[in-house]
Amino acid sequence: MKVGIIRFPGSNCDDDAWFAIVESLKEEAVMLWHKDHDLQGADVVILPGGFSYGDYLRAGAIARFSPIMREVAAHAGRGGIVIGICNGFQIACEAHLLPGALLRNDVGYRSLPVTIRVESTDSPMTSAATVGQCLTMPIAHGEGRFTLPDAELDRLEDQAQVLFRYVDASGQPTAAANPNGSMRNIAGICNVGRNVVGLMPHPERAMDPLLGSRDGLVLFESLLATVNA
Amino acid sequence: MKLRVPVQVLPRHGILDPQGKAVTDALHTLGFAQVGDVHVGRHLAIEVEAASPAAASDAVRAMCAKLLANPVTEDFVIGAPEAM
Numbered sequence: 001m002k003v004g005i006i007r008f009p010g011s012n013c014d015d016d017a018w019f020a021i022v023e024s025l026k027e028e029a030v031m032l033w034h035k036d037h038d039l040q041g042a043d044v045v046i047l048p049g050g051f052s053y054g055d056y057l058r059a060g061a062i063a064r065f066s067p068i069m070r071e072v073a074a075h076a077g078r079g080g081i082v083i084g085i086c087n088g089f090q091i092a093c094e095a096h097l098l099p100g101a102l103l104r105n106d107v108g109y110r111s112l113p114v115t116i117r118v119e120s121t122d123s124p125m126t127s128a129a130t131v132g133q134c135l136t137m138p139i140a141h142g143e144g145r146f147t148l149p150d151a152e153l154d155r156l157e158d159q160a161q162v163l164f165r166y167v168d169a170s171g172q173p174t175a176a177a178n179p180n181g182s183m184r185n186i187a188g189i190c191n192v193g194r195n196v197v198g199l200m201p202h203p204e205r206a207m208d209p210l211l212g213s214r215d216g217l218v219l220f221e222s223l224l225a226t227v228n229a
Numbered sequence: 230m231k232l233r234v235p236v237q238v239l240p241r242h243g244i245l246d247p248q249g250k251a252v253t254d255a256l257h258t259l260g261f262a263q264v265g266d267v268h269v270g271r272h273l274a275i276e277v278e279a280a281s282p283a284a285a286s287d288a289v290r291a292m293c294a295k296l297l298a299n300p301v302t303e304d305f306v307i308g309a310p311e312a313m
Contacts, residue, residue, distance in 0.1 A: 057271075057296070057297070058299055061296065061299070065296070094299070100301060101299050101301040101302045103240075103244070103245075103302055104247050104248065105247070106245060106247050107247070108247075145245075147244065147301065147302055148301065149301075181245065181247075
């Protein structure tokens with residue numbers, strides 16, 4: 001598996017993503033500058049976390065017009081896998097690769113470990129997990145409140161595009177377990193084609209017991225299994 | 230002609246606006262009991278070269294659709310273009 005990690009001005013989880021792919025998975029990764037026009041043959045594109053362009057205007061709004069995003073959209077259009085993590089999720093929504101928007105949290109910036117529940121295994125990032133599996137990993141964002149008009153939200157649920165929900169210790173999606181006010185506790189989704197995935201929590205920062213959790217590993221193992229299938 | 234076009238971008242009505250809520254609460258704390266809801270958005274002043282004020286407004290409308298406002302969650306109002 002070859003993973004292309006896009007580096008925007010202000011990305012700050014690009015090295016974490018590289019570490020997850022190269023050190024934890026022992027797979028190949030290449031850093032791609034946002035002004036590049038070539039994905040260098042990557043099977044998977046990761047849009048990493050950070051504060052691209054200082055979150056000016058809206059988080060992800062400027063990054064989506066970076067030159068390389070044209071190639072990323074073409075890759076997604078061909079069915080190629082694109083993973084947006086945190087700011088990458090915001091960028092993917094702004095680029096209309098994923099539905100919805102990520103608005104300012106209902107209670108300000110949050111940085112803490114959360115528990116998310118896998119809602120569907122029909123995606124490149126959850127294929128090796130099980131439905132109902134609860135994973136602990138960190139979030140760190142000020143704008144992660146997933147928002148979509150109700151009718152579209154119903155369609156998203158009907159098509160099993162919700163991949164992750166924030167839950168409490170007993171696995172229930174309660175209001176108290178929702179760190180940012182996301183509609184229906186949604187933490188991660190995929191597109192209709194199921195090849196573009198976005199999530200606010202950081203699996204790449206939960207790859208080693210030293211980091212407090214290695215629950216992110218199953219998501220990256222899913223990627224590997226999907227690419228090798 | 231060179232024109233300055235004002236644009237207001239506000240959270241769509243009905244969508245939770247935590248900034249607006251925080252400002253409302255602060256104003257109430259200060260004793261401004263007459264305050265109802267407050268909504269916090271952005272004001273942009275865009276300088277454009279255009280053949281007419283209508284053409285300037287049309288150009289800014291296209292900019293709003295593409296970049297300046299998020300069609301999922303925000304509404305925008307374009308003000309009257311002013312000569313510079």
